[in-house]
Amino acid sequence: MNRPTLEAVAARAGVGRGTVSRVINGSPNVSAKAREAVQEAIAELGYVPNRAARTLVTRRTDTVALVVSESELRVFDEPYFAGTIRGIGSALAETGLQLILAMAQSPSEHDRLEHYLTGQHVDGVLLLSLHGADPLPGRLEAMGVPTVLGGRPVGLDAYSYVDMDNRGGARQAVKHLLAQGRAHIATIAGPQDMGVGVDRLAGYRDALLASRAEELVAYGDFSEESGAAAMRALLAASPGLDAVFAASDLMAVGALRVLKESGRSVPGDVALVGFEDSKAAAHTDPPLTTVHQPTEAMGRQMAQLLVARIHGEELRQPVVILDTHLVLRASA
Amino acid sequence: MNRPTLEAVAARAGVGRGTVSRVINGSPNVSAKAREAVQEAIAELGYVPNRAARTLVTRRTDTVALVVSESELRVFDEPYFAGTIRGIGSALAETGLQLILAMAQSPSEHDRLEHYLTGQHVDGVLLLSLHGADPLPGRLEAMGVPTVLGGRPVGLDAYSYVDMDNRGGARQAVKHLLAQGRAHIATIAGPQDMGVGVDRLAGYRDALLASRAEELVAYGDFSEESGAAAMRALLAASPGLDAVFAASDLMAVGALRVLKESGRSVPGDVALVGFEDSKAAAHTDPPLTTVHQPTEAMGRQMAQLLVARIHGEELRQPVVILDTHLVLRASA
DNA sequence: ACTCTGCATGGGAGCGCTCCCATATCCCTC
DNA sequence: GAGGGATATGGGAGCGCTCCCATGCAGAGT
Numbered sequence: 001m002n003r004p005t006l007e008a009v010a011a012r013a014g015v016g017r018g019t020v021s022r023v024i025n026g027s028p029n030v031s032a033k034a035r036e037a038v039q040e041a042i043a044e045l046g047y048v049p050n051r052a053a054r055t056l057v058t059r060r061t062d063t064v065a066l067v068v069s070e071s072e073l074r075v076f077d078e079p080y081f082a083g084t085i086r087g088i089g090s091a092l093a094e095t096g097l098q099l100i101l102a103m104a105q106s107p108s109e110h111d112r113l114e115h116y117l118t119g120q121h122v123d124g125v126l127l128l129s130l131h132g133a134d135p136l137p138g139r140l141e142a143m144g145v146p147t148v149l150g151g152r153p154v155g156l157d158a159y160s161y162v163d164m165d166n167r168g169g170a171r172q173a174v175k176h177l178l179a180q181g182r183a184h185i186a187t188i189a190g191p192q193d194m195g196v197g198v199d200r201l202a203g204y205r206d207a208l209l210a211s212r213a214e215e216l217v218a219y220g221d222f223s224e225e226s227g228a229a230a231m232r233a234l235l236a237a238s239p240g241l242d243a244v245f246a247a248s249d250l251m252a253v254g255a256l257r258v259l260k261e262s263g264r265s266v267p268g269d270v271a272l273v274g275f276e277d278s279k280a281a282a283h284t285d286p287p288l289t290t291v292h293q294p295t296e297a298m299g300r301q302m303a304q305l306l307v308a309r310i311h312g313e314e315l316r317q318p319v320v321i322l323d324t325h326l327v328l329r330a331s332a
Numbered sequence: 333m334n335r336p337t338l339e340a341v342a343a344r345a346g347v348g349r350g351t352v353s354r355v356i357n358g359s360p361n362v363s364a365k366a367r368e369a370v371q372e373a374i375a376e377l378g379y380v381p382n383r384a385a386r387t388l389v390t391r392r393t394d395t396v397a398l399v400v401s402e403s404e405l406r407v408f409d410e411p412y413f414a415g416t417i418r419g420i421g422s423a424l425a426e427t428g429l430q431l432i433l434a435m436a437q438s439p440s441e442h443d444r445l446e447h448y449l450t451g452q453h454v455d456g457v458l459l460l461s462l463h464g465a466d467p468l469p470g471r472l473e474a475m476g477v478p479t480v481l482g483g484r485p486v487g488l489d490a491y492s493y494v495d496m497d498n499r500g501g502a503r504q505a506v507k508h509l510l511a512q513g514r515a516h517i518a519t520i521a522g523p524q525d526m527g528v529g530v531d532r533l534a535g536y537r538d539a540l541l542a543s544r545a546e547e548l549v550a551y552g553d554f555s556e557e558s559g560a561a562a563m564r565a566l567l568a569a570s571p572g573l574d575a576v577f578a579a580s581d582l583m584a585v586g587a588l589r590v591l592k593e594s595g596r597s598v599p600g601d602v603a604l605v606g607f608e609d610s611k612a613a614a615h616t617d618p619p620l621t622t623v624h625q626p627t628e629a630m631g632r633q634m635a636q637l638l639v640a641r642i643h644g645e646e647l648r649q650p651v652v653i654l655d656t657h658l659v660l661r662a663s664a
Numbered sequence: 665a666c667t668c669t670g671c672a673t674g675g676g677a678g679c680g681c682t683c684c685c686a687t688a689t690c691c692c693t694c
Numbered sequence: 695g696a697g698g699g700a701t702a703t704g705g706g707a708g709c710g711c712t713c714c715c716a717t718g719c720a721g722a723g724t
Binding site for chain 1: 679680682684
Binding site for chain 1: 383387413
């Protein structure tokens with residue numbers, strides 16, 4: 001049951017420990033003959049390097065953490081999460097780095113987590129869409145732990161992050177509504193302590209400003225119920241509205257329900273656009289026109305930036321914004 | 333920037349290395365005075381044990397892997413995944429174990445993964461709903477790596493797994509349809525190389541057998557499209573059917589679409605029941621009656637079983653089946 | 665007073681690896 | 695043919711920890 005060690009491989013190959021180590025780590029200064037002998041011995045013995053021993057001396061852990069904060073957990077089943085994690089996984093697989101999933105489910109665990117992350121257990125950290133001015137990324141960077149955020153943070157300036165072009169996507173969506181001749185376009189905005197919330201609202205305003213239409217805003221928290229509530233508020237305030245841009249598909253779903261209940265037809269009376277291009281969007285009645293976001297690409301990009309930083313490279317472009325585009329379905 | 337070591341703590345506290353180690357690991361054989369001095373020194377220096385050094389000597393990694401196989405990746409955004417992972421996370425957080433997320437995205441990576449998992453990098457492995465007779469769990473156990481599966485495996489006997497009562501849930505769903513006076517009940521079954529697929533079909537048959545009704549089966553792969561295709565096949569074969577039990581919500585969604593397209597009303601002409609109680613189920617029109625499964629509990633349970641095995645405990649009950657129950661909405 | 669038991673303690677050995685230095689080997693140049 | 699520079703190689707030291715053994719010391723028993 002005992003795993004072979006470096007020494008065993010060296011003995012088998014008839015070389016010294018150093019040479020085996022060089023072969024494993026891809027040093028060029030090894031003769032072809034020695035390299036071959038070593039590789040053969042490795043294969044024969046089924047040798048696998050002991051990560052702990054290596055970490056102990058190199059101080060690299062070859063591990064990065066994906067931190068999912070408490071608030072995020074609720075949103076766990078949002079479609080963008082699945083895509084992002086898949087992207088992270090595939091980018092990381094190419095580098096041999098391991099991904100550990102760190103979830104802080106309570107404030108006390110949040111401390112434990114910070115301790116863990118700064119305690120040389122990981123080479124870098126990926127943080128997904130945090131709320132408000134979370135001090136974590138700043139502290140990690142201060143302790144020398146490279147960090148890359150998913151989603152533009154609001155209230156702090158992070159060195160490196162990857163985000164969707166939320167503003168551009170929203171602008172496009174609202175322009176589409178305008179182009180269809182809609183005159184009273186409302187928006188159901190997301191929480192304003194998150195970049196996504198702020199940016200999608202900004203995009204809405206961009207488009208309206210260009211056309212000098214009046215703005216009409218209600219806020220939700222990305223949940224369906226909040227979308228329904230916001231829709232009710234909007235209808236009460238402006239019964240004559242003829243279009244709604246919701247900052248998330250889920251909120252759009254809630255809004256759709258309320259619109260129907262109020263006897264309005266979609267898109268006949270009111271056109272509706274969501275954001276996310278989630279699976280749910282394709283299944284509503286009518287199917288939802290929405291803004292597509294490249295979640296998997298975002299994950300890949302985050303991982304790539306982090307890996308570069310871990311390798312000590314200077315990032316040419318520490319902030320990456322990915323394109324979004326409108327997906328036309330029946331609701332607008 | 334240099335982290336303090338055990339030795340530094342010992343010096344500060346005026347004791348030997350051994351005593352500090354004993355304090356950290358909770359050995360009872362330490363005088364109150366020494367313990368106090370050590371704890372003070374630890375706090376003052378902000379000492380955090382080096383995991384790699386500890387792993388090197390103990391051969392414990394305090395890490396477990398959650399393996400998500402290639403085929404699983406597609407299903408990543410299925411709601412049960414989010415719930416399960418949350419349950420695993422919360423159960424693990426209580427034990428101090430770390431969760432690493434291992435995804436095999438291609439067959440070649442599958443080998444690499446197996447190598448990794450058996451190469452003393454993790455203390456145990458959690459495997460989520462595998463297809464067919466995957467050799468991985470057997471190999472892991474053979475190498476002495478404790479393994480717990482999520483979902484009953486088909487074609488191999490695993491020592492320990494956690495599953496939902498898929499058969500019971502399906503039986504309940506179909507009985508409900510029978511109780512409503514439905515006489516021609518079809519099912520859209522899942523893939524028969526997965527426990528969920530087999531068991532939900534078995535439950536359907538249980539219920540039909542009791543009532544001596546005729547069975548009517550089509551197969552899908554849990555995707556919406558496959559559900560739609562199966563529904564078309566069923567309608568072609570038996571235009572007079574008046575109820576459908578789909579083995580997943582997503583397939584039910586596909587079936588619902590086809591039923592509507594064929595001019596049938598739901599639940600008027602055809603009653604429809606899904607399985608999973610996913611978010612999507614609540615948003616269809618009409619909302620889907622479905623079988624609820626306790627995903628988070630499943631995750632917790634899996635983690636708990638694994639932890640017990642890692643601690644070398646004999647499992648009183650290595651197989652755990654969790655209850656499911658019917659959620660009545662409008663579609664049946 | 666002396667031995668014996670039992671617990672607290674210090675510190676050597678060693679986990680498996682990388683780093684680096686000293687040494688061996690080779691080939692080229694004059 | 696001798697000297698010099700490169701390149702390949704072996705192996706000691708040491709990363710920070712746990713394990714365990716030897717030692718110290720107090721209190722109990724005779």
